[in-house]
Amino acid sequence: MDLAILLDPFATISMPLSDWANDSMRWLTSNYRGIFQAIKAPVKWLLDLVEDGLRGAPQTVLLALAAAIVWQVVNRTTAILTLFAFAAIGIIGAWDAAMTSLAVLTTAVSISALVGLPLGILCSRVNWVWAIVRPVLDFMQTIPSFTYLVPVILLFGIGNVPGIIVTAFFATPPLVRLTNLGLREVRADLVEAANAFGASPLKRLWSIELPLARPTIMAGVNQTVMLSLAMSVIASMISVAGLGRLVLVGISQLDLARASVGGLGIVLLAVVFDRVTQGLGFTRRDRGNRGLWEQGPVGWLRTQVSNRQPLTNE
């Protein structure tokens, strides 16, 4: 008996982790169901808004709009790339699914930004907050993405909205991390100069620190977008519609055609979003010493206007 415990201890000694997990989840769902349902409402509202817009608008208008926006924030080459990517999505018959995915993605990324940016800012200001948040982020980033699905199903159910919540949860950590990092890396003498001229902490943050940290923060946004896209197939397992579902159905029915359409659509979206978020992180120097509003369609319009009235100064 004694010898048996020493040799095979885990046969008799065990910690009921699975029971605990079950109990706590049951406790959460039975006591706080209302809260979790309440969280879903604004998410659903935002999703509906975006999705109605994307699916309701004529395809040509969306194509033109996407190209114009990309031209503005990145450059003309990327705008042309975007045009081709979106046209390809349409031609392979993935337009509707892509618009749904786009809506889910946009909503999820907005939520990530809404939570991640302020949290990252807070972490960069208050050391003890960062000391707590950092291990939590480490933990969140090492958990395999599938693992998130179970508690989300139990707490929020299935469908697009729980899918957005799980995606945002999965994709926020790098944004918090990089916002914190970017703000902490701002040159100390530039911050000191702002203090020396009497800037309040808020003014300093807004007009000195955030702009200087922008490239790093946008790298965080880029990672968040990429992770959200990567999550789209996994999230379709809890019944999220869109390109991910095409892939999932393709896998489960060994339907190569559908899987390729969905997969290609995701890749095309990923390429476009990668370029756009990188473009948002460009500094003036990256743009060949032109401001954001001095390039692209707006820049073109401005030169037209100022050519016509050369004597006005702003």
Added chain:
Amino acid sequence: MDDHSPDAHAIECRNLWKIFGQRHLEVLAAARAGRVDKDAILEEFGCVIGVADATFSVAKGEIFCIMGLSGSGKSTILRHVNRLIEPTAGSVLVNGQDVMSLSKGELRALRAHKIGMVFQHMALWPHKTIADNVAFGLEVQRTDRKACRDSAEEALEKVGLDGWGDRYPDELSGGMQQRVGLARALAADPDILLMDEPFSALDPLIRRELQDEFLALSEKAHKTTLFVTHDLDEAMRVGQRIAIMKDGRIDQVGTPETIVLYPETEYVARFVSSISTLKYLSASEIAVAGEVASDAPTIGPDTPLPVLIEQLANGVDHLAVRDGADLIGRIDRPEILAAVGRDLARR
């Protein structure tokens, strides 16, 4: 608080101590009890003494230099004046008011209205245009946009950079960038300028040019200036008075002449030994007691050495040094030679 009396002090530091580190109070007690060895203190307490018992005051309109080697605590003193750093002990008064007694809002107002600062590495904000850099201090005070632009343009004009407002800092040379730094400090028309090695990062020719420009500006504007430098020549050129620092302590405060002619410590003596005293000698320092002939030319006590040499070279036998009617002494050729000899012997 008396702003208007002519001898009122713009900046006053009283027994200022700054010790960096967790155990600063223990170190303060130890240092006050006479322990001065920096290395031993770092070893035992893990603390660095930044400033030790510094006392000095800067008169309104004066240019006061703080000079010392790197790490001697110059920047630390400077940063106390607008409370970017808070003292471990002692007090700092600006226009008679203790900066530690100010509320957050009052402190911001002091920084925005009364004090302009120039930094060693310019510290211009790379994402803002030159004009926006210069106008930042005004923008903070919520001056309206047009007035901001005007004051910024005016400040840029003062430093010879009018028309550069729409450029960005990295489009300018180092010398121009530091001019922008100066314009930014001047934009709000503050009473006090804090300059932390403003010209050290520039090459010698440009440095000289900017020193001259700064002096010319200063002559017109009469701003109280606390000017930090590690370059003795610069301190001598710019400063009306100089404080020489060593390991956080102020060794001596005085005019360039007194520092060169009458160094009070071994350290200061070694420091100024490279500087010729000849430029700073005047009649009263050279004169010896004695009768003077009735036909000897009379000169004032502050007459500089070159004038004395010129007169004696013109065949005068000796000079009578008089302060008003009082006879101070006489100067003969041997006195001049002795002074030159002493100067040569110093080096």
